[in-house]
Amino acid sequence: MTSATRTGTKGVARADREQQILDVAGGVFAEQGFAATSVADIAREAGISKPLIYNYFGSKEGLFERCLLEASSLLIGEIERSARLGAVGLRRALVTLEGVFAALDGRAWVWAVANDPTAPVSDAAGDVLGSYRRRLEELATEGVGELLALAGDDDALDLDAMTTVWSNVFTSLVTWWCEHPGVTPDQMSARCERLFGAVFGMSVSG
Amino acid sequence: MTSATRTGTKGVARADREQQILDVAGGVFAEQGFAATSVADIAREAGISKPLIYNYFGSKEGLFERCLLEASSLLIGEIERSARLGAVGLRRALVTLEGVFAALDGRAWVWAVANDPTAPVSDAAGDVLGSYRRRLEELATEGVGELLALAGDDDALDLDAMTTVWSNVFTSLVTWWCEHPGVTPDQMSARCERLFGAVFGMSVSG
DNA sequence: TCGATATGACTCGCGAGTAAGTTACCACGG
DNA sequence: CCGTGGTAACTTACTCGCGAGTCATATCGA
Numbered sequence: 001m002t003s004a005t006r007t008g009t010k011g012v013a014r015a016d017r018e019q020q021i022l023d024v025a026g027g028v029f030a031e032q033g034f035a036a037t038s039v040a041d042i043a044r045e046a047g048i049s050k051p052l053i054y055n056y057f058g059s060k061e062g063l064f065e066r067c068l069l070e071a072s073s074l075l076i077g078e079i080e081r082s083a084r085l086g087a088v089g090l091r092r093a094l095v096t097l098e099g100v101f102a103a104l105d106g107r108a109w110v111w112a113v114a115n116d117p118t119a120p121v122s123d124a125a126g127d128v129l130g131s132y133r134r135r136l137e138e139l140a141t142e143g144v145g146e147l148l149a150l151a152g153d154d155d156a157l158d159l160d161a162m163t164t165v166w167s168n169v170f171t172s173l174v175t176w177w178c179e180h181p182g183v184t185p186d187q188m189s190a191r192c193e194r195l196f197g198a199v200f201g202m203s204v205s206g
Numbered sequence: 207m208t209s210a211t212r213t214g215t216k217g218v219a220r221a222d223r224e225q226q227i228l229d230v231a232g233g234v235f236a237e238q239g240f241a242a243t244s245v246a247d248i249a250r251e252a253g254i255s256k257p258l259i260y261n262y263f264g265s266k267e268g269l270f271e272r273c274l275l276e277a278s279s280l281l282i283g284e285i286e287r288s289a290r291l292g293a294v295g296l297r298r299a300l301v302t303l304e305g306v307f308a309a310l311d312g313r314a315w316v317w318a319v320a321n322d323p324t325a326p327v328s329d330a331a332g333d334v335l336g337s338y339r340r341r342l343e344e345l346a347t348e349g350v351g352e353l354l355a356l357a358g359d360d361d362a363l364d365l366d367a368m369t370t371v372w373s374n375v376f377t378s379l380v381t382w383w384c385e386h387p388g389v390t391p392d393q394m395s396a397r398c399e400r401l402f403g404a405v406f407g408m409s410v411s412g
Numbered sequence: 413t414c415g416a417t418a419t420g421a422c423t424c425g426c427g428a429g430t431a432a433g434t435t436a437c438c439a440c441g442g
Numbered sequence: 443c444c445g446t447g448g449t450a451a452c453t454t455a456c457t458c459g460c461g462a463g464t465c466a467t468a469t470c471g472a
Binding site for chain 2: 450451452453454
């Protein structure tokens with residue numbers, strides 16, 4: 001007979017408990033941001049006590065790092081998979097967006113965690129975030145470079161600025177989608193194709 | 207004979223001191239973000255004590271609200287002035303960007319404060335921020351609506367998504383500029399014209 | 413009985429906000 | 443000219459709550 005709150009084991013294996021905590025933490029971090037959530041919040045939400053989290057993850061940063069690792073692995077994996085598909089220019093951008101929409105379907109917290117503006121910058125979590133962002137930046141620079149070269153612009157600062165802009169376009173499209181849960185990945189992909197078409201004044205269906 | 211640290215007045219009028227505090231606070235908030243800066247940080251930076259800030263501004267939010275008020279007034283004023291110039295479409299976007307670059311020259315903290323992701327959402331500061339963002343959104347929706355209508359797209363969600371994207375493009379161009387202090391407003395305006403030309407595949411000089 | 417799973421009840425530092433006092437200046441009556 | 447009191451400007455030294463992290467202890471299956 002186990003009463004509602006009582007010390008002692010509940011018979012949940014460490015691996016299972018860790019995964020459960022990670023799922024809960026991902027949701028809470030996504031909703032409130034790293035800075036605004038307390039470890040006690042996550043413990044309460046998971047129905048366990050704070051020390052158990054410290055036993056398994058060491059610190060608040062440690063827990064966040066694990067969430068971030070899951071999130072950035074998923075995203076980077078998907079984006080590199082898209083890159084290997086061999087599409088170029090605008091088509092590549094669209095393919096990448098579609099891949100991310102599909103990968104994120106039902107896991108919207110992944111995006112929020114990977115883009116949390118209150119995430120810690122030092123520690124291991126900061127490193128994970130840094131290499132994730134660097135990788136995205138590389139990919140973006142590639143695509144933007146092609147576009148600018150095509151337009152005869154080879155200014156290095158132009159490339160840098162345009163890469164930033166494109167990264168933000170990508171981010172804002174995904175974020176917009178995350179904030180509209182009723183929209184399916186397919187609908188969102190179609191929307192992106194329409195918008196690209198309107199902006200670039202050309203068909204991108206080839 | 208006044209020693210370095212001593213209680214008592216220093217003969218600085220309230221209005222002057224308030225302005226000095228606002229200047230210092232703007233810089234610190236811009237650099238560290240609202241959440242990460244303590245009132246003690248600002249007091250130390252300004253060479254005064256914490257209670258004086260509470261005397262003059264009531265609370266940390268109150269101080270931030272005053273900074274935000276200065277920042278958003280400057281930005282909204284400038285953007286509406288640009289709007290009254292009567293340019294349309296892409297030209298209007300460029301004119302607005304140029305106006306903001308000129309208005310922000312030497313006051314980069316204004317932009318960082320107005321876009322602080324850790325700014326409080328409730329209280330008066332949240333209201334100021336809210337109405338600032340709403341106004342920007344209106345302006346953006348106007349311009350984007352023209353563009354999409356031109357392309358034969360009248361989907362409401364497309365307009366909403368595209369407005370978000372455009373707002374982020376605008377924001378990222380200004381932010382990029384704020385992070386490159388060596389670039390003059392004129393140079394940045396020229397860069398924007400080049401990039402717009404490359405992306406939209408047309409001259410925007412008319 | 414041992415080790416893994418678990419928790420209640422702490423410590424400790426940090427930062428927002430405050431109470432109470434100190435100094436300089438100025439307007440006024442003598 | 444000289445107190446003298448009022449007020450604006452300013453500070454030191456607190457309180458207080460919250461959240462990260464810890465310690466000692468409890469339960470349970472093998």
